[in-house]
Amino acid sequence: MDAQSITTKERLAIPRQEMLSQNPEVRSHNFQEVNLGYTKELAQREALRCLQCKDPACIKGCPVNIKIDQFIKLIADGDFPGAARKIKEDNVLPAVCGRVCPQEDQCEKMCILTKKYTSVAIGNLERFAADYERETGQVELPQVARPTGKKVAVIGSGPAGLSCANDLVQLGHAVTVFEALHELGGVLMYGIPEFRLPKEIVKAEIEGMKKLGVNFITNAVAGRSITVDELLKEEEFDAVFIGVGAGLPWFMGIPGENLLGVYSANEFLTRVNLMKSYQFPDNDTPVFNCTGKNVAVFGGGNTAMDAVRTARRLGAEHAYIVYRRSEAEMPARLEEVHHAREEGIEFLMLMNPLEFIGNEAQWLTGAKCLRMELGEPDDSGRRRPVPIKDSEFILPIDMAVISIGNGSNPLIKQTTPDIEVSKRDTIVVDINTMATSKENVYAGGDIVTGGATVILAMGAGRTAAAAIHEKLMGTAGVS
Amino acid sequence: MHKIVSAIFLAENIKKIEIEAPRIAKKRKAGQFVMIRVNETGERIPLTIAGSDPEKGTITIIVQGMGKSTRELNSKEAGESIHDIVGPLGAPSHIEKFGTAVSIGGGLGAAIAYPTAVALKEAGNYVITINGARSKELVILEEEMRAVSDEAYITTDDGSYGFHGFVTQKLQELIDSGRAIDYVLAIGPIPMMKAIAEVTRPYHIKTIVSLNPIMVDGTGMCGGCRVTVDNQLKFACVDGPEFDAHLVDFKNLSDRNKMYLPQERQAVETLTHKCNLQKQL
Ligand SMILES: Cc1cc2nc3c(=O)[nH]c(=O)nc-3n(C[C@H](O)[C@H](O)[C@H](O)COP(=O)(O)OP(=O)(O)OC[C@H]3O[C@@H](n4cnc5c(N)ncnc54)[C@H](O)[C@@H]3O)c2cc1C
Ligand SMILES: Cc1cc2nc3c(=O)[nH]c(=O)nc-3n(C[C@H](O)[C@H](O)[C@H](O)COP(=O)(O)OP(=O)(O)OC[C@H]3O[C@@H](n4cnc5c(N)ncnc54)[C@H](O)[C@@H]3O)c2cc1C
Ligand code: SF4
Ligand code: SF4
Ligand code: FES
Numbered sequence: 001m002d003a004q005s006i007t008t009k010e011r012l013a014i015p016r017q018e019m020l021s022q023n024p025e026v027r028s029h030n031f032q033e034v035n036l037g038y039t040k041e042l043a044q045r046e047a048l049r050c051l052q053c054k055d056p057a058c059i060k061g062c063p064v065n066i067k068i069d070q071f072i073k074l075i076a077d078g079d080f081p082g083a084a085r086k087i088k089e090d091n092v093l094p095a096v097c098g099r100v101c102p103q104e105d106q107c108e109k110m111c112i113l114t115k116k117y118t119s120v121a122i123g124n125l126e127r128f129a130a131d132y133e134r135e136t137g138q139v140e141l142p143q144v145a146r147p148t149g150k151k152v153a154v155i156g157s158g159p160a161g162l163s164c165a166n167d168l169v170q171l172g173h174a175v176t177v178f179e180a181l182h183e184l185g186g187v188l189m190y191g192i193p194e195f196r197l198p199k200e201i202v203k204a205e206i207e208g209m210k211k212l213g214v215n216f217i218t219n220a221v222a223g224r225s226i227t228v229d230e231l232l233k234e235e236e237f238d239a240v241f242i243g244v245g246a247g248l249p250w251f252m253g254i255p256g257e258n259l260l261g262v263y264s265a266n267e268f269l270t271r272v273n274l275m276k277s278y279q280f281p282d283n284d285t286p287v288f289n290c291t292g293k294n295v296a297v298f299g300g301g302n303t304a305m306d307a308v309r310t311a312r313r314l315g316a317e318h319a320y321i322v323y324r325r326s327e328a329e330m331p332a333r334l335e336e337v338h339h340a341r342e343e344g345i346e347f348l349m350l351m352n353p354l355e356f357i358g359n360e361a362q363w364l365t366g367a368k369c370l371r372m373e374l375g376e377p378d379d380s381g382r383r384r385p386v387p388i389k390d391s392e393f394i395l396p397i398d399m400a401v402i403s404i405g406n407g408s409n410p411l412i413k414q415t416t417p418d419i420e421v422s423k424r425d426t427i428v429v430d431i432n433t434m435a436t437s438k439e440n441v442y443a444g445g446d447i448v449t450g451g452a453t454v455i456l457a458m459g460a461g462r463t464a465a466a467a468i469h470e471k472l473m474g475t476a477g478v479s
Numbered sequence: 480m481h482k483i484v485s486a487i488f489l490a491e492n493i494k495k496i497e498i499e500a501p502r503i504a505k506k507r508k509a510g511q512f513v514m515i516r517v518n519e520t521g522e523r524i525p526l527t528i529a530g531s532d533p534e535k536g537t538i539t540i541i542v543q544g545m546g547k548s549t550r551e552l553n554s555k556e557a558g559e560s561i562h563d564i565v566g567p568l569g570a571p572s573h574i575e576k577f578g579t580a581v582s583i584g585g586g587l588g589a590a591i592a593y594p595t596a597v598a599l600k601e602a603g604n605y606v607i608t609i610n611g612a613r614s615k616e617l618v619i620l621e622e623e624m625r626a627v628s629d630e631a632y633i634t635t636d637d638g639s640y641g642f643h644g645f646v647t648q649k650l651q652e653l654i655d656s657g658r659a660i661d662y663v664l665a666i667g668p669i670p671m672m673k674a675i676a677e678v679t680r681p682y683h684i685k686t687i688v689s690l691n692p693i694m695v696d697g698t699g700m701c702g703g704c705r706v707t708v709d710n711q712l713k714f715a716c717v718d719g720p721e722f723d724a725h726l727v728d729f730k731n732l733s734d735r736n737k738m739y740l741p742q743e744r745q746a747v748e749t750l751t752h753k754c755n756l757q758k759q760l
Binding site: 180181182218219220221224225226247248249251253257258260261263264266267270271275276280281282283284285286288289361362409410411 | 502503506516520521522523547548562563564565566567568695696698699700701702703705707712717731734735737738739741742743745746749
């Protein structure tokens with residue numbers, strides 16, 4: 001079978017090709033990547049499954065409209081670097097998105113094959129093309145336009161900030177990224193664990209941007225080290241893009257949340273991923289010693305899955321997901337739930353914590369929980385969990401991770417009162433341009449939407465970059 | 480990388496370090512702190528900015544060797560560098576003309592209270608400082624404190640210098656002598672801050688403490704620094720570190736600071752082990 005002569009019937013007969021992955025027994029004790037990716041052969045075989053639709057529905061499911069049919073064709077034809085370049089026309093971080101996009105809700109959901117067969121593994125193919133290009137050293141730096149003489153400041157180096165910076169620098173603007181932490185990449189570095197997204201990949205992408213001329217300043221907290229107004233006035237930036245993410249962890253407000261052993265997901269994951277406390281004492285930052293202990297993570301999203309699988313890797317004997325609703329309502333990517341189950345994670349569904357209980361020394365010993373059942377659908381269309389009477393019981397645990405979402409960090413709001421924010425403290429923008437209520441200030445990503453996805457944050461960064469370019473060049477030479 | 484301009488011991492185990500950090504030197508206000516990562520494998524630790532020289536572009540920190548990170552920092556000399564410094568963090572001290580303001584520092588707390596005492600003086604307050612230490616050799620910043628105070632007292636637990644007793648006793652003495660006190664700032668070990676809060680509570684004297692929970696990012700992202708104030712959840716790194724002493728749950732703070740005791744011991748052991756090996760070579 002080759003890409004030219006294959007019939008539709010033959011295409012449909014090929015089963016979806018699964019990626020190779022580390023054995024669950026082994027991987028639940030290490031931090032290396034779970035998925036090992038496709039071989040060239042597997043990738044080409046999977047690519048042959050794509051029907052090359054006239055009007056590809058998959059593209060409409062991708063928030064940045066990657067030319068999916070075209071890049072898959074290039075893979076089928078064996079032009080892997082060409083495939084990677086085709087993807088990069090629309091997405092600067094394909095190796096990342098191929099790994100972390102909730103494909104089953106986006107491109108793959110819309111794929112024509114989904115209804116009757118199984119969808120083309122678009123994410124896996126995207127990942128393959130990007131990895132191939134990087135691993136074989138065939139990454140080509142894009143052309144950079146002539147300098148425009150304009151300066152843009154980007155606050156935050158998560159996916160929103162990075163994609164905005166990347167587009168602007170290619171358009172010839174001088175771009176400086178200000179990042180609060182000592183590492184670049186936002187959630188890609190401190191949130192999503194190594195076993196799902198190797199940090200080397202994120203670093204390689206950022207190195208590429210440095211070569212294009214993006215200036216990165218770490219350890220710079222907007223609102224503290226420097227304010228938005230100072231950037232515009234004193235440092236003479238022509239525009240500012242705010243991509244600071246949704247970084248303020250929510251707690252549940254139940255008794256016992258300040259006991260020793262209770263973490264927010266952000267803290268637990270930051271200690272392990274950013275500060276590498278799984279290598280303690282070689283790295284100085286400690287984390288609770290999970291070995292042989294019982295750990296419960298409260299929540300059902302990607303963050304919760306990352307936290308519980310991390311606890312497992314740190315040696316937890318029992319690692320639970322405790323979720324208020326049923327498994328069908330969990331917002332986490334399917335693949336993560338599947339991998340978590342393979343790794344021995346125990347799912348306690350329809351269960352709500354009421355109180356954390358501790359010992360004399362204030363160490364956590366258990367969570368008092370209530371069982372729930374599903375009632376009528378709520379505003380979000382999901383069936384609302386309602387408590388079952390007298391169903392309280394105590395789940396014995398030594399460590400808890402609260403993973404119920406994030407709000408907005410107050411620093412920018414406090415120091416830049418003329419940027420309009422919503423009741424939830426997210427920044428209000430015009431969605432066509434990402435312009436805020438403050439002149440020459442744009443925003444995008446989780447700080448605008450609340451916790452969402454990598455690809456949506458990147459899309460917002462690109463929209464803003466286009467609007468900033470138009471604004472800066474449209475007025476060039478006028479004054 | 481930030482170059483150390485000078486590093487001198489003020490007392491055994493307490494070092495004053497001046498570091499290049501021009502942006503922070505320009506911006507910082509009294510009561511704010513930095514997060515420092517000594518080297519690439521280091522943890523991020525919070526340290527108060529004791530002073531700055533915006534012209535020179537330097538900030539000063541005063542560090543007490545407690546565990547691995549602070550001891551490592553204290554082993555640094557002028558000319559060496561520090562990997563990461565971020566700041567200024569935390570809300571600046573609320574400064575106004577209160578009238579008579581008493582600044583109380585216990586041990587290293589004197590260093591943390593110093594910049595705020597300076598600001599209180601500049602705002603026109605009558606400043607009384609009380610600095611306590613276990614004994615004479617551990618008294619720090621005496622000259623500096625005297626220079627910004629209208630009245631300055633030193634207390635030592637063993638009576639080897641100044642007033643024999645605790646800072647709380649000295650404060651009580653001032654109150655008993657009928658002095659009108661409008662504002663108290665107390666910084667030091669948790670039991671000391673708690674005791675000061677109890678001294679001033681019956682008199683309804685506005686009392687501020689600076690809390691020292693364990694921190695990770697220092698920007699409000701992790702919630703590790705959460706403290707209970709007035710029965711509400713607060714993040715010390717953005718909402719504080721200064722809070723109303725009469726509303727703070729000190730017990731919870733002191734419990735939470737014990738979270739990593741076993742690991743802290745292990746870290747110090749590896750550090751001393753390394754030092755011993757180096758000595759043998
Ligand atoms: C654990 C976890 C797992 C996830 N898994 C997935 C997944 O599998 N798939 C998916 O699509 N999405 C996932 N998400 C969501 C996704 O990561 C986010 O939607 C995305 O990262 C948002 O990008 P952003 O650029 O808006 O913000 P962020 O990635 O949060 O980046 C913001 C950056 O700004 C910096 N910053 C904050 N405040 C300041 C300031 N004042 N000054 C300077 N810098 C500042 C922060 O340090 C950070 O580096 C996950 C999120 C988490 C937490
Ligand atoms: C806002 C703020 C400002 C601070 N300013 C200064 C300063 O100017 N100079 C200075 O020397 N120290 C200051 N500290 C305390 C300093 O951060 C800690 O001593 C340091 O983090 C301990 O790290 P370590 O690895 O050396 O010790 P560890 O081994 O981590 O701890 C040693 C001992 O210190 C206690 N401890 C741990 N973390 C803290 C903490 N954050 N605060 C207090 N005790 C802690 C532990 O319970 C233990 O008993 C400040 C803390 C905060 C929160
Ligand atoms: S970026 Fe995400 S949604 Fe778009 S094609 Fe790739 S995996 Fe699918
Ligand atoms: S919808 Fe599916 S089959 Fe059609 S082009 Fe897209 S990936 Fe290929
Ligand atoms: S140190 Fe992380 S929120 Fe304060």
